[in-house]
Amino acid sequence: MPAARDETDHQSSGCALSRRGLLMAGAGATAVTAAGTAPGVAAQVPSPPAPPPQENLVATTRVTLSVNGQPHSLVLDNRTSLLDLLREHLQLTGTKKGCDHGQCGACTVHLDGRRVNACLTLAVMHEGARITTIEGLGTPEKMHPMQSAFVRHDGYQCGYCTPGQICSAVAVLDEIKAGVPSHVTGDLTARPLLSIDELRERMSGNLCRCGAYSNIIDAMADVAGLAVPGNGDRRPA
Structure with missing residues (x-):
C-alpha cells in the first residue's frame, strides 16, 4: 500500500501543477493583474497632479465716490x-469704530443726504455716492451750528461717540423737516411734530456711555429753536 501511494504521488507530480500549486498560481496571477505589480510588492497608487499655483484670489472692485466734496477712486477688497x-483708506478718523455691529451709532455718516451706520454697509455698494463725515460738516475755524451747540451745551464727555452723535443730530432735524415719520409719530399721514420726544426717539440709536443724553437733546433743541428742557419756556437766544 505505501508503494502504491508513492506511485500515485509520483504520477501526480508528473503533471504541470498540483492542485495546491494551481490554486496558488491563479491567486498570484490575479494579484498581479489587479495591482499592476509583482506579488509581494506594494501597489503604487499614483498621486493626483498638484494644482497650479494660485495668485491672489481676493475679489476687488474700483469704486469712485465723493467724500466731503472731494472725488476719490480706489480699488478695494469687495x-x-x-x-x-x-478710516483706513482715506484717513478720515473722525468717524469712529465703536461696536462694528451697527448697535452704537459711533460710525454715523451721511450717505446721499441720509444718515447710515458706516460699519453696516459695503463700500462697493455706493459707486457714485456722496458721503459727508464729521470732517465735512465743519472745521474748528468754521463749525456747523450743531457742532457749536454741542460745545455750548457740553453735549459730550469723553467725545468718542460725539462725531456720530452730531452727524445723527443734523440728520434728525432734516428728517423731521422732510416729514419722515418715526416710531413715536402718532399719525403716519401727518407731518411729524418737532418735539423733545421726537428728538429723543430719533437719537435712540446713538449710544453715549458717558451719559450725556440730556445735554445732547439741549443742543439739538437749541438748533431746532425749541425751548431747552429744564429752562422753562425760555428759548435759546
Whole structure:
C-alpha cells in the first residue's frame, strides 16, 4: 500500500501543477493583474497632479465716490465696509469704530443726504455716492451750528461717540423737516411734530456711555429753536 501511494504521488507530480500549486498560481496571477505589480510588492497608487499655483484670489472692485466734496477712486477688497474705507483708506478718523455691529451709532455718516451706520454697509455698494463725515460738516475755524451747540451745551464727555452723535443730530432735524415719520409719530399721514420726544426717539440709536443724553437733546433743541428742557419756556437766544 505505501508503494502504491508513492506511485500515485509520483504520477501526480508528473503533471504541470498540483492542485495546491494551481490554486496558488491563479491567486498570484490575479494579484498581479489587479495591482499592476509583482506579488509581494506594494501597489503604487499614483498621486493626483498638484494644482497650479494660485495668485491672489481676493475679489476687488474700483469704486469712485465723493467724500466731503472731494472725488476719490480706489480699488478695494469687495469686503471693505464704508467705515474702513473712510478710516483706513482715506484717513478720515473722525468717524469712529465703536461696536462694528451697527448697535452704537459711533460710525454715523451721511450717505446721499441720509444718515447710515458706516460699519453696516459695503463700500462697493455706493459707486457714485456722496458721503459727508464729521470732517465735512465743519472745521474748528468754521463749525456747523450743531457742532457749536454741542460745545455750548457740553453735549459730550469723553467725545468718542460725539462725531456720530452730531452727524445723527443734523440728520434728525432734516428728517423731521422732510416729514419722515418715526416710531413715536402718532399719525403716519401727518407731518411729524418737532418735539423733545421726537428728538429723543430719533437719537435712540446713538449710544453715549458717558451719559450725556440730556445735554445732547439741549443742543439739538437749541438748533431746532425749541425751548431747552429744564429752562422753562425760555428759548435759546
